[in-house]
């Protein structure tokens with residue numbers, strides 16, 4: 001198990017989101033308005049063998065990158081509801097394969113979607129045609145997604161596309177996937193869709209060292225046709241997320257790719273379910289559905305007072321309230337379910353937040 005750092009403030013809300021995710025019906029309003037002040041949340045939603053990520057910015061913009069398979073719609077819909085997503089400001093579909101565009105038509109029909117970005121490539125499938133039809137019925141026109149385009153994401157967050165090259169024809173549909181960098185403060189996240197080596201090389205030529213990101217969504221579900229040496233060395237991520245199905249027929253993720261990611265903290269949706277990265281602009285914390293820590297923290301959360309998780313600084317041995325202005329960097333954080341727990345471990349209360 002990797003060492004997950006948990007931002008206590010968001011624990012309860014996100015856990016509840018997970019706990020309704022698997023249910024067939026949303027029994028009651030789960031009350032999941034995350035107190036998200038000042039954070040960027042990136043939800044790598046577990047859609048089995050496919051991609052779907054929800055980006056929530058500090059100023060309440062919601063951006064969806066990919067939509068899983070057609071059969072994933074209910075799960076995605078439940079997840080969006082649990083996160084109180086009332087509208088999607090933007091939906092970016094990386095390419096028209098059914099494990100990325102699968103639920104796009106239903107999302108368009110059942111949710112408010114303000115804008116859509118797509119690479120400029122058609123695909124001769126019913127899925128693609130139905131999606132294009134749904135867009136025109138909604139009066140939406142796709143924005144072309146290619147290198148140099150920026151997607152609006154509010155004041156604090158930038159979303160830049162480094163590929164595909166405008167007007168270029170790629171032999172592989174996967175290579176149309178925009179390599180997309182989301183940045184907030186000092187933190188950054190790279191999205192790759194199913195981009196393979198040609199796409200990665202174009203992005204590398206376009207962006208060079210600007211590819212550097214803290215978190216890499218590993219290309220093409222961890223296939224060895226992606227995540228080339230040069231690309232990976234430019235991105236040089238500390239964390240990698242692989243969106244992949246359990247026991248999938250493709251053997252994803254490939255052993256080679258896992259070896260290349262050695263030394264990085266790797267999150268896999270086939271092993272950990274939903275994976276949420278939370279950035280405060282300085283550091284990144286992760287919460288996963290499978291994290292035992294998460295369950296422990298929530299099972300004792302009967303009353304609001306119990307939901308407080310204390311955040312300790314492993315360097316200074318001080319502990320803080322999650323709302324403290326002087327929280328340690330994500331790398332130095334540890335959490336305590338109770339105040340007594342922190343004191344027992346030899347931690348002393350912070351002088352600013354006085355926990």
Ligand SMILES: [Zn+2]
Nearest residue numbers: 050099194220
């Ligand atoms: Zn795919």
Ligand SMILES: [Zn+2]
Nearest residue numbers: 095097174194
């Ligand atoms: Zn694909």
